[in-house]
Amino acid sequence: MHNKRVLVAMSGGVDSSVTAYLLKSQGYECVGATMRLTCPAPDPTTGMSKVDRDIADAKAVAERLGIPHHVLDLQQTFDRNVVERFMNAYQEGLTPNPCIICNRHIKFGALLDAALDMGCDYIATGHYAKTSQAPDGTWQLHRGEDPKKDQSYFLYSLTQERLARTIFPLAGLDKERDVRRIAAEQGFTNAQKAESEDICFIPDGDYAGYIERRCGHPAAPGDIVWRDGSVVGRHNGALRYTIGQRKGLGVAMAHPVYVTGVDAANNTVHLGEAEDLAATALTANDWIWSAPADHMEAELDAGGIRVGAKYRYRQKDQAATLTRGAGGQMLLTFDEPQRAIAPGQAVVVYRGDIVLGGGTVTAAIK
Known part of the structure; x- marks a missing residue:
């Protein structure tokens, strides 16, 4: 029996519900918490918004498990730290990942702070990842096994400080084979609830429309420029384009062409050939070490770190060397040329299945 107190982040979905069940079964003293991050309009047929339904689902599971449940209003914190950063990045011609921003500032920031304020020893989420503690007492973040x-x-x-306070009970479990089965066995009403695929505050996926509505005016039109500098068309908002995009360009060409750059300062979108998307390296800033920072910095000082790197979520690891770049940035040099690296993306580096750290792409180097 643990008798340790853990705050379980309960989204109303099946993963976090089974997380709470597993921890309670293991003897933890569980406290459920659901974050209210947005305030969408209610569904006219039910009178409830999706957020209200999710809170109700989480509360029902907490009641079934016999654990307390709290609703934490983090709307202002979320708006300031996630939504505004997302909007600003898009308006600067970048390609941000709001889920990564949210994990950093909300789930493992504001929510972890709330957990400690409630006297909890740990925070737990339904993420598919794994932690372990090395013999020297340091922590490691591993990939999920599926x-x-x-x-x-x-x-x-x-x-390291956050990993020491974090539990991922779903490590090693399969979503369909294990998690949904456990939820059904426990009589959870959300056992077959569909996964949320879109950004939570833009459920229709129309990022540009959302930003325009928030700003109160449409994005300014501008020129679409070919690789030789000639103007080949007009766009109705540079924020509608991202590097590597091939469809919906608003330009008729005789062969497939791609967005190779978004110049927010001049409000131009640049097009080119597939080969124009190739890069041999990238630079990144806002770097965070998940592995022990002193160990990693020592390896950098010794000449660099061999890593597997991903600058897109579904990408396979790309062999690369991480070194210090100019101006305090990191320089990641790939063994093989890479395609469509977009500033604003997250780049994450691994050693085998262990996450070493990551940062935000600032530039692709040809």
């Missing part, structure tokens, strides 16, 4: 569900890419901001 490669289709592994979410370690989104968790690189878990520093």
Whole structure:
């Protein structure tokens, strides 16, 4: 029996519900918490918004498990730290990942702070990832064992201090074979609840429309420019384009062409050939070590670190060398040329199945 107190982040979905069940079964004293991050309009047929339904689902599971449940209103914190950062990045021609921003500032920031304020020893979530403690007492963040569900890419901001306070009970479980089965066996009403695929505050996936509505005006039109500098068309908002995009360009060309750059300062979108998307390296800033920072910095000082790197979630590891770049940035040099690296993306580096750290791409180097 643990008798340790843990705050379980309960989204109303099946993963976090089974997380709470497993921890209670293991003897932890569980406290459920659901974050209210947005305030969408209610569904006219039910009178409830999706957020209200999720809170109700989480509360029902907590009641079934006999654990207390709290609703934490983090709307202002979420708006300031996630939504505004997301909007600003898009308006600067970047390609941000709001789920990574949310994990850093909300789930393992504000929610972890709330857990400690409630006297909890740990925070637990339904992420598919794994932690372990090395013999020297340091912590390691591992990939989830099911490669289709592994979410370690989104968790690189878990520093040593955060890893020591975090539990991922679903490590080693299969979503369909194990998690849904456990939920059904326990009589959870959300056992077959569908997964949320979209960004939670933009459920229709129309990022540009959302930003325009928030700003109160449409994005300014501008030029679409070919690789030789000639203007080949007009766009109705540079924020509608991202590097590597091939469809919906608003330009008729005789062969497939791609977005190769978004110049927010001049409000232009640049097009080119597939070969124009190739890069041999990238630079990144806002770097965070998940592995022990002093160990990693020593390896950098010794000449660099061999890593497997991902700058997109579903990407396979790409062999690369991590070294110090100019101006305090990191320089990641790939063994093989890479395609469509977009500033604003998260880049995460691994050693085998262990997350070493990550940062935000600032530039692709040809």
